[in-house]
Amino acid sequence: MAQSESRRRPHLMWTMEEIAREVGVSTKTVSRVVNGEAGVRDTTRMRVNRFIEEVGYHPHIGARSMRSQPRDCIGVTIPAPISDVPVHLGFFLRIFSHLYRIFGSRGRFICFDLNPFHSSSSMDYSRGLFEGRYAGCVLCGPLSPTDTTIFRIHESGLPYLALGRLDGLPECSSATVDYEVAMQISVNCLVERGHKRIGVLKGFHGYQPGLERRRGFLKAMQLAGLAEDEHLLQNVTFGAQNLISATHRLLIDSSVTALIDASGAEDAASVREGCRRAGRVPGKDVDIVGWTYSDNAVILSEACAHIWLPVWEAAADGLEQLALWFDGEREGPIHVVYPPTLNRIAGEQELPPPRRLFDVLE
Amino acid sequence: MAQSESRRRPHLMWTMEEIAREVGVSTKTVSRVVNGEAGVRDTTRMRVNRFIEEVGYHPHIGARSMRSQPRDCIGVTIPAPISDVPVHLGFFLRIFSHLYRIFGSRGRFICFDLNPFHSSSSMDYSRGLFEGRYAGCVLCGPLSPTDTTIFRIHESGLPYLALGRLDGLPECSSATVDYEVAMQISVNCLVERGHKRIGVLKGFHGYQPGLERRRGFLKAMQLAGLAEDEHLLQNVTFGAQNLISATHRLLIDSSVTALIDASGAEDAASVREGCRRAGRVPGKDVDIVGWTYSDNAVILSEACAHIWLPVWEAAADGLEQLALWFDGEREGPIHVVYPPTLNRIAGEQELPPPRRLFDVLE
DNA sequence: CTGTTAGCGCTTTCAG
DNA sequence: CTGAAAGCGCTAACAG
Numbered sequence: 001m002a003q004s005e006s007r008r009r010p011h012l013m014w015t016m017e018e019i020a021r022e023v024g025v026s027t028k029t030v031s032r033v034v035n036g037e038a039g040v041r042d043t044t045r046m047r048v049n050r051f052i053e054e055v056g057y058h059p060h061i062g063a064r065s066m067r068s069q070p071r072d073c074i075g076v077t078i079p080a081p082i083s084d085v086p087v088h089l090g091f092f093l094r095i096f097s098h099l100y101r102i103f104g105s106r107g108r109f110i111c112f113d114l115n116p117f118h119s120s121s122s123m124d125y126s127r128g129l130f131e132g133r134y135a136g137c138v139l140c141g142p143l144s145p146t147d148t149t150i151f152r153i154h155e156s157g158l159p160y161l162a163l164g165r166l167d168g169l170p171e172c173s174s175a176t177v178d179y180e181v182a183m184q185i186s187v188n189c190l191v192e193r194g195h196k197r198i199g200v201l202k203g204f205h206g207y208q209p210g211l212e213r214r215r216g217f218l219k220a221m222q223l224a225g226l227a228e229d230e231h232l233l234q235n236v237t238f239g240a241q242n243l244i245s246a247t248h249r250l251l252i253d254s255s256v257t258a259l260i261d262a263s264g265a266e267d268a269a270s271v272r273e274g275c276r277r278a279g280r281v282p283g284k285d286v287d288i289v290g291w292t293y294s295d296n297a298v299i300l301s302e303a304c305a306h307i308w309l310p311v312w313e314a315a316a317d318g319l320e321q322l323a324l325w326f327d328g329e330r331e332g333p334i335h336v337v338y339p340p341t342l343n344r345i346a347g348e349q350e351l352p353p354p355r356r357l358f359d360v361l362e
Numbered sequence: 363m364a365q366s367e368s369r370r371r372p373h374l375m376w377t378m379e380e381i382a383r384e385v386g387v388s389t390k391t392v393s394r395v396v397n398g399e400a401g402v403r404d405t406t407r408m409r410v411n412r413f414i415e416e417v418g419y420h421p422h423i424g425a426r427s428m429r430s431q432p433r434d435c436i437g438v439t440i441p442a443p444i445s446d447v448p449v450h451l452g453f454f455l456r457i458f459s460h461l462y463r464i465f466g467s468r469g470r471f472i473c474f475d476l477n478p479f480h481s482s483s484s485m486d487y488s489r490g491l492f493e494g495r496y497a498g499c500v501l502c503g504p505l506s507p508t509d510t511t512i513f514r515i516h517e518s519g520l521p522y523l524a525l526g527r528l529d530g531l532p533e534c535s536s537a538t539v540d541y542e543v544a545m546q547i548s549v550n551c552l553v554e555r556g557h558k559r560i561g562v563l564k565g566f567h568g569y570q571p572g573l574e575r576r577r578g579f580l581k582a583m584q585l586a587g588l589a590e591d592e593h594l595l596q597n598v599t600f601g602a603q604n605l606i607s608a609t610h611r612l613l614i615d616s617s618v619t620a621l622i623d624a625s626g627a628e629d630a631a632s633v634r635e636g637c638r639r640a641g642r643v644p645g646k647d648v649d650i651v652g653w654t655y656s657d658n659a660v661i662l663s664e665a666c667a668h669i670w671l672p673v674w675e676a677a678a679d680g681l682e683q684l685a686l687w688f689d690g691e692r693e694g695p696i697h698v699v700y701p702p703t704l705n706r707i708a709g710e711q712e713l714p715p716p717r718r719l720f721d722v723l724e
Numbered sequence: 725c726t727g728t729t730a731g732c733g734c735t736t737t738c739a740g
Numbered sequence: 741c742t743g744a745a746a747g748c749g750c751t752a753a754c755a756g
Contacts, residue, residue: 026743028736029742029743031735056488060733067734112466112471119469133471357458428733
């Protein structure tokens with residue numbers, strides 16, 4: 001036990017070898033103590049632990065990660081540029097809250113890669129995973145049909161959850177809502193009310209949720225024996241101006257008597273303004289079905305019905321299962337698809353327009 | 363150029379050595395290309411880059427971190443258990459937003475260590491830094507006078523910012539508000555209005571902001587030639603019940619004619635209820651000075667004045683400077699101390715009670 | 725411009 | 741129960 005107390009210098013970053021030398025054991029013994037492995041006498045263990053506590057030793061995570069996969073860090077990354085798909089503040093807070101409860105409160109690190117598109121031109125949002133930075137990850141946003149990164153993530157076998165699915169990879173680990181069905185329900189609702197030409201404000205163009213909206217619309221119109229006019233589908237982005245003019249474009253055609261607001265923007269004011277500019281009165285001239293992420297919520301008080309997309313609820317379910325996969329208590333991939341619900345509730349009390357994560361606070 | 367295309371197996375995790383072998387160069391050349399260093403012919407660089415892109419190679423962050431300090435990850439940790447100091451949702455969102463703008467949008471990782479107290483009993487919130495996980499960190503909350511971890515962080519020379527200071531380490535890199543002055547201003551305001559015995563709802567007991575409140579109170583009372591009765595200081599936690607009963611305890615003493623709400627809870631309802639239980643009418647029986655984190659805000663409409671603590675503004679300033687330190691464009695430590703402001707604005711429009719990060723959403 | 729060698733701090737393997 | 745040695749994938753230092 002050659003404890004050379006005299007040569008103990010004030011270190012900031014200790015190594016196992018130094019610890020071992022000071023305590024008078026081998027590095028392997030220190031390693032065993034640090035990792036709580038068996039095969040160390042209690043007195044030795046205590047001696048090592050005391051010294052580690054005293055000098056404030058922390059194992060170097062990089063060195064460790066060269067021999068074993070990291071287990072204590074979950075990554076969160078965004079597969080779409082934030083400028084394309086602004087993050088709903090309420091959604092983000094829920095996700096963050098779940099991540100805290102499931103991972104953070106148990107002492108795990110939660111690592112955000114919020115702009116993987118910064119330096120590389122390619123869709124390299126998987127970098128944190130393949131760099132060995134985290135043990136699994138959450139893809140927090142819709143996937144693009146041209147996405148290839150997701151395939152590599154899937155093949156890696158590491159735990160992951162996409163908050164959105166992909167036609168090209170049906171086995172993708174995902175938690176989402178069936179937007180195709182949402183659109184079919186919306187169309188049917190309006191067809192039942194006697195409408196023949198139904199306009200659609202179609203959000204998420206270029207992403208899977210946009211594809212599903214389109215497919216659901218065409219399928220439902222066909223089943224109803226109505227014209228599947230592509231012009232009835234207007235792509236919209238999240239900007240108010242864009243939403244206004246798209247609404248206007250649809251309603252300027254007087255044969256269009258109904259509107260499905262599948263923009264995902266929950267922006268009643270813009271839809272109203274678009275109606276006004278087209279000389280229409282919502283609820284009288286135009287029958288509207290609005291889409292929302294909140295149950296029993298009214299987005300547009302003049303709407304005849306609202307479709308509730310339980311996206312957040314699906315995400316919560318998926319994250320719960322991801323935690324199990326993470327802990328080795330189940331296998332991947334995860335498949336959560338929640339059905340949308342048609343709510344015919346009415347009321348003056350409209351949901352306030354959503355705030356966006358990085359939009360509102362500066 | 364021994365490109366053994368034939369032996370190229372579908373890998374998920376490539377190493378530099380494999381890349382080098384496949385392309386027919388040395389590992390050092392691959393390293394140079396990956397890190398954008400000079401000393402590689404353009405054609406070679408392109409050949410390597412093409413291959414890297416093709417196979418989706420990512421350098422192993424652990425291996426890299428053994429030779430050089432990480433530069434692309436900022437850590438956020440909480441030096442106080444979240445149960446002691448619930449996180450103000452508005453504050454969190456501002457911090458997150460700043461972190462995104464300053465670090466995230468530039469392609470850096472933001473790594474949260476939200477419950478470092480999970481497994482270890484010691485205040486080990488510095489673990490991420492000493493494990494080599496991040497290049498610098500933000501300590502997001504008040505510091506305890508018994509804290510020793512902060513000394514090690516300070517000595518490490520790594521960039522860090524504490525959102526709160528510490529008497530025991532005046533040179534600590536920090537961005538905060540002068541609570542001592544806030545208390546002195548509060549007391550003076552009430553003394554000018556003729557009060558001799560002033561009760562204080564004192565938040566953050568056991569943390570530096572609590573100490574500063576106490577010190578400021580005793581100092582101001584002494585300067586005013588009034589009794590420095592310790593009983594006039596009531597420690598409060600963030601629970602409504604606690605706030606109510608503390609208010610009650612103070613005001614049951616009829617000699618106490620004024621109250622400083624330095625709880626930090628921004629909870630008008632509880633203060634009112636405490637007054638009511640003591641048979642007092644705020645603004646008539648009791649003169650009140652309220653503390654708030656929002657400028658020109660009214661917390662309690664019956665209050666004669668409000669003290670604005672620009673904590674969030676100081677944090678924003680500090681984070682801006684941390685980014686410079688991070689990028690080597692300045693040296694540490696950072697010293698931001700914002701003065702509080704007395705606002706005599708009145709109005710019925712009270713600020714809604716704050717939401718807490720992990721309280722509200724589940 | 726390019727390559728070789730050593731070694732970062734751990735964990736794994738194998739030997740006592 | 742304990743230790744010695746090899747090696748993970750990368751970069752720094754030094755040769756060419």
